[in-house]
Amino acid sequence: MADDATGSSTALSIQGEAQQETGRVRASDEDVDLYVDGVSDEVLACRERGRHLFPTIRQAGIHFHGVDREGMLLRRLVCTCCLLAVKVEKWEGVRAGSRTRFRRVASNLEYRTGNDGEVYLAPSGRGHMTPRQIGDSVASKALAGQSVTALRKAATKAAAEAAAEKAAADKAAAEKAAAKPVAEPATAKPATAKPAAAKPAAAKTAAKPAAKAAAKPRSTRVRSAKGTG
Numbered sequence: 001m002a003d004d005a006t007g008s009s010t011a012l013s014i015q016g017e018a019q020q021e022t023g024r025v026r027a028s029d030e031d032v033d034l035y036v037d038g039v040s041d042e043v044l045a046c047r048e049r050g051r052h053l054f055p056t057i058r059q060a061g062i063h064f065h066g067v068d069r070e071g072m073l074l075r076r077l078v079c080t081c082c083l084l085a086v087k088v089e090k091w092e093g094v095r096a097g098s099r100t101r102f103r104r105v106a107s108n109l110e111y112r113t114g115n116d117g118e119v120y121l122a123p124s125g126r127g128h129m130t131p132r133q134i135g136d137s138v139a140s141k142a143l144a145g146q147s148v149t150a151l152r153k154a155a156t157k158a159a160a161e162a163a164a165e166k167a168a169a170d171k172a173a174a175e176k177a178a179a180k181p182v183a184e185p186a187t188a189k190p191a192t193a194k195p196a197a198a199k200p201a202a203a204k205t206a207a208k209p210a211a212k213a214a215a216k217p218r219s220t221r222v223r224s225a226k227g228t229g
């Protein structure tokens with residue numbers, strides 16, 4: 001049971017798993033940059049997210065692909081993002097009366113080599129990479145050649161533009177709200193379109209005393225006026 005708790009948490013947390021494997025030594029920025037250059041966008045996505053994307057049971061179904069020595073049922077799930085991480089789950093079934101209750105007893109993460117030889121894990125002994133380090137590296141590459149001063153200037157401009165846009169939107173909304181009391185009675189009025197539309201609605205609301213309602217078309221008009229107002 002306790003095994004399951006730790007197993008499933010490391011299966012989901014790349015960071016935790018990296019810590020288990022290589023201790024708490026952080027990879028250097030240079031090593032992270034090197035790694036980021038060598039892997040696919042999908043691998044980077046899992047690294048930056050700090051989490052693989054395994055399908056849910058409803059999505060993948062519950063199928064077993066083997067049995068271990070203890071008779072546990074083995075289930076394997078491949079990360080839908082990087083396609084390199086494989087979650088291996090152990091399931092058991094326990095009879096409870098006439099039924100069998102199934103439960104996941106353990107879960108481990110394995111990595112496979114991609115079709116093009118791509119590997120997920122960085123060379124061991126270089127320290128572990130946190131999602132933040134990966135993000136920092138990707139961002140630094142994307143922003144390469146740009147000065148902080150220029151970026152600050154552009155960011156300030158963007159903020160001013162967003163503020164102006166919001167002010168304009170607020171003003172438009174306020175004007176619309178101010179105009180509403182006039183607009184509402186006007187939209188409620190289209191008497192030519194209403195009767196036809198009101199008929200089925202009246203028949204629905206007064207389904208049982210249908211005969212009465214049908215006999216009094218006036219009452220439906222009153223009702224529709226109330227409803228829209």
Ligand SMILES: [Zn+2]
Nearest residue numbers: 046052079082
């Ligand atoms: Zn993944």
